[in-house]
Amino acid sequence: MKSTTNSIILEVACRLLIPVLIVFGVYVLVHGEYSPGGGFQAGVVLALAVVLNRVMEPADTKKGYWTFKIIALAGMGPIIYLLTGLWSIPFGGNFLEYGHLPLAVHEAERHLYGILFVEIGVTVGVMATIISIFDSLGKVGDPDDHGSLL
């Protein structure tokens, strides 16, 4: 199947931008305690990389996306959050009490790791939700749709 691209400029710009977006998203996630950013923003930046890939792709690609798996991923985010909360209960803490996490570090650092796990859950949930909203708005899971997105 011959795949015709939208434009060579769009394709090259997309190829340059997407890795930068992913790295920046991970940076925003792990650096969110000290600087502006956090789980939600990191999730949206990571989702932007996927959305950009979907907008810029060739016109006659068959759009058999993994819509179902994206929704499953959106459910994984709250589960990560919940497991982080429940993790401290067997070690004598309350729900989401990070000081009792069984990590061999100082207590203040345990707080940092606990917040990081919660933020990872938020990031996964937000990213998958935004991609699935985008998919269902554009009906890109529809196998009969061969049109370009733009």
Added chain:
Amino acid sequence: MTMAVFFSYVIFWLIALLYVSGFFGMMEHHHLVKKLMAMNLMQTAVILFFLVLGQKIGGVTPIAVPGLTDPDAYVNPLPQALMLTAIVVNLSTTGIALAFLIVIKKHWNTLDESEIMRRMDK
């Protein structure tokens, strides 16, 4: 009235004007996508109003500066935290409203509000 006080009144009037123009756009337009955009204008005006309320002239960004322990030197961070939530809600409102618009378009085959109302009355 000094100049700074006058301009702070100007700021509040401009934000009120932004809110009212969004409200007018919501009432005036017949196209439903334009109505949604006008609603986003109103939300932005509310967020700006809250942020201006928390602002103080000469205040520092509410991220901990080493050595600066005086709480009066920082801008009030509570409206910012509240408005962060409001922006997130803004995005999900937009997504759900656009999904509803696609359903309306599929069902009535038009996005003109008065046309839809006329057909609903029949």
Added chain:
Amino acid sequence: MIFVILLSLLLLIILVTGLIAVFIPHIFGSVVLFNAFSFFVVLAYLLLSAPDVAFTEAVIGVISTAYYVIAVRELRKGDRE
């Protein structure tokens, strides 16, 4: 003082951009102008020393423009045929 004047000017730009975005007849141009409006609002948030809100608004502006573009494409699909 300079802060207050700068903020008033920026709010004036925001007001004009928002009004044009809502009241021009062409729907796709309206979407693009709405993105411009969103980025002027980011500047206003930065001036109000709220970098967290500004970063969120920048990211949200881009993703909501993507939503608008994709939904407008879907909404105009029946009009062409």
